[in-house]
Amino acid sequence: MFGKIKGFFTSIKDKLSDSSSNIKEIVSSVLKQSVKIDENTIELIEEALIMSDVSVQTTQILIENIKKRVKNEKFENEATENFFLDLISDEVEKILKRDDLELNLNPHRLSVILISGVNGSGKTTTVGKLSGLLRKISDKRIMLVAADTFRAAAIDQLKVWSERSNVSFFSNDQKDPASVVYSALDDAIRQNIEILIIDTAGRLANNSNLMSEIKKIEDIVIKKTNSLPQETLLVLDGTSGQNALSQIEKFKEVITLTGVVITKLDSSSKAGFAISASRDFDLPIKFIGVGEKLEDLVPFDPSEFSRALFK
Numbered sequence: 001m002f003g004k005i006k007g008f009f010t011s012i013k014d015k016l017s018d019s020s021s022n023i024k025e026i027v028s029s030v031l032k033q034s035v036k037i038d039e040n041t042i043e044l045i046e047e048a049l050i051m052s053d054v055s056v057q058t059t060q061i062l063i064e065n066i067k068k069r070v071k072n073e074k075f076e077n078e079a080t081e082n083f084f085l086d087l088i089s090d091e092v093e094k095i096l097k098r099d100d101l102e103l104n105l106n107p108h109r110l111s112v113i114l115i116s117g118v119n120g121s122g123k124t125t126t127v128g129k130l131s132g133l134l135r136k137i138s139d140k141r142i143m144l145v146a147a148d149t150f151r152a153a154a155i156d157q158l159k160v161w162s163e164r165s166n167v168s169f170f171s172n173d174q175k176d177p178a179s180v181v182y183s184a185l186d187d188a189i190r191q192n193i194e195i196l197i198i199d200t201a202g203r204l205a206n207n208s209n210l211m212s213e214i215k216k217i218e219d220i221v222i223k224k225t226n227s228l229p230q231e232t233l234l235v236l237d238g239t240s241g242q243n244a245l246s247q248i249e250k251f252k253e254v255i256t257l258t259g260v261v262i263t264k265l266d267s268s269s270k271a272g273f274a275i276s277a278s279r280d281f282d283l284p285i286k287f288i289g290v291g292e293k294l295e296d297l298v299p300f301d302p303s304e305f306s307r308a309l310f311k
């Protein structure tokens, strides 16, 4: 879907913060101690991955796969740092590859994209950047919905993005976000809108009132469209590390997530958790955020991402 505008995206290797490639430095630093193809080196790699915020579960799978390859492919006894970095990069790519990475849209009727996440994770910016991206590759009629009724400034912030992307915008002065979404869906159907992107307020997963509020938004979408949102994306702040993993777990208990977006990978981040986010929770990473500008949302590409991390 986004393939035809590849040139539009910044090279993520250049954009990922130095500390995102920390994972490479951590692995490299242990490989300085040993690059023999043996148990000891593989153990050092295991420790390095865990230190880089890859979860224990995912690390174990990576390590098992690396061991299998080393055993079956009968490499020479001596290797280099790059040999191991390539091997890890390959295995990370395999873990991140899935057949549901593409944004799922209805070809012939209204598609709803619901955006969720904790405070400040980058939801509104992601909605804005995503609308710019979709505007660029399609002539579909797009509308942004301001369902963050907590902060007055949130509505204006989203409106500015809608102007920047040249897409429609919906807000009203109702206080209940589910009611805003209800009215927005009526309006969208009336105006033959094809893609509706809903921005929601930040909520902590342990706040049960706020969590039931987002569930209510999902229910309204089901009621009005006879289907779940085509996409319900959880926006994760890439700088929050392993903590983001527990957010996925909690949000997944309440709403039907279809994928995650990892933002701020241009800022300080170990990025290792991104590898586990997908595998441990069986969810695709759909996009990554690498800056604050319109073009800084990149459709996730496992091969490019793993190469950017390790090469």
Ligand SMILES: Nc1nc2c(ncn2[C@@H]2O[C@H](COP(=O)(O)OP(=O)(O)OP(=O)(O)O)[C@@H](O)[C@H]2O)c(=O)[nH]1
Residues within 6 Å of the ligand: 117, 118, 119, 120, 121, 122, 123, 124, 125, 126, 148, 154, 200, 201, 202, 203, 263, 264, 265, 266, 267, 288, 289, 290, 291, 292, 296
């Ligand atoms: N460097 C960088 N900054 C980002 C990125 N995405 C968002 N931001 C910044 O992070 C801050 C918070 O972004 P918002 O989009 O307002 O976050 P939010 O989740 O909507 O916040 P609330 O609505 O308050 O919960 C802003 O200063 C954004 O410019 C990114 O990919 N890279």
Ligand SMILES: [Mg+2]
Residues within 6 Å of the ligand: 123, 124, 125, 148, 154, 199, 200, 201, 202
């Ligand atoms: Mg916001």
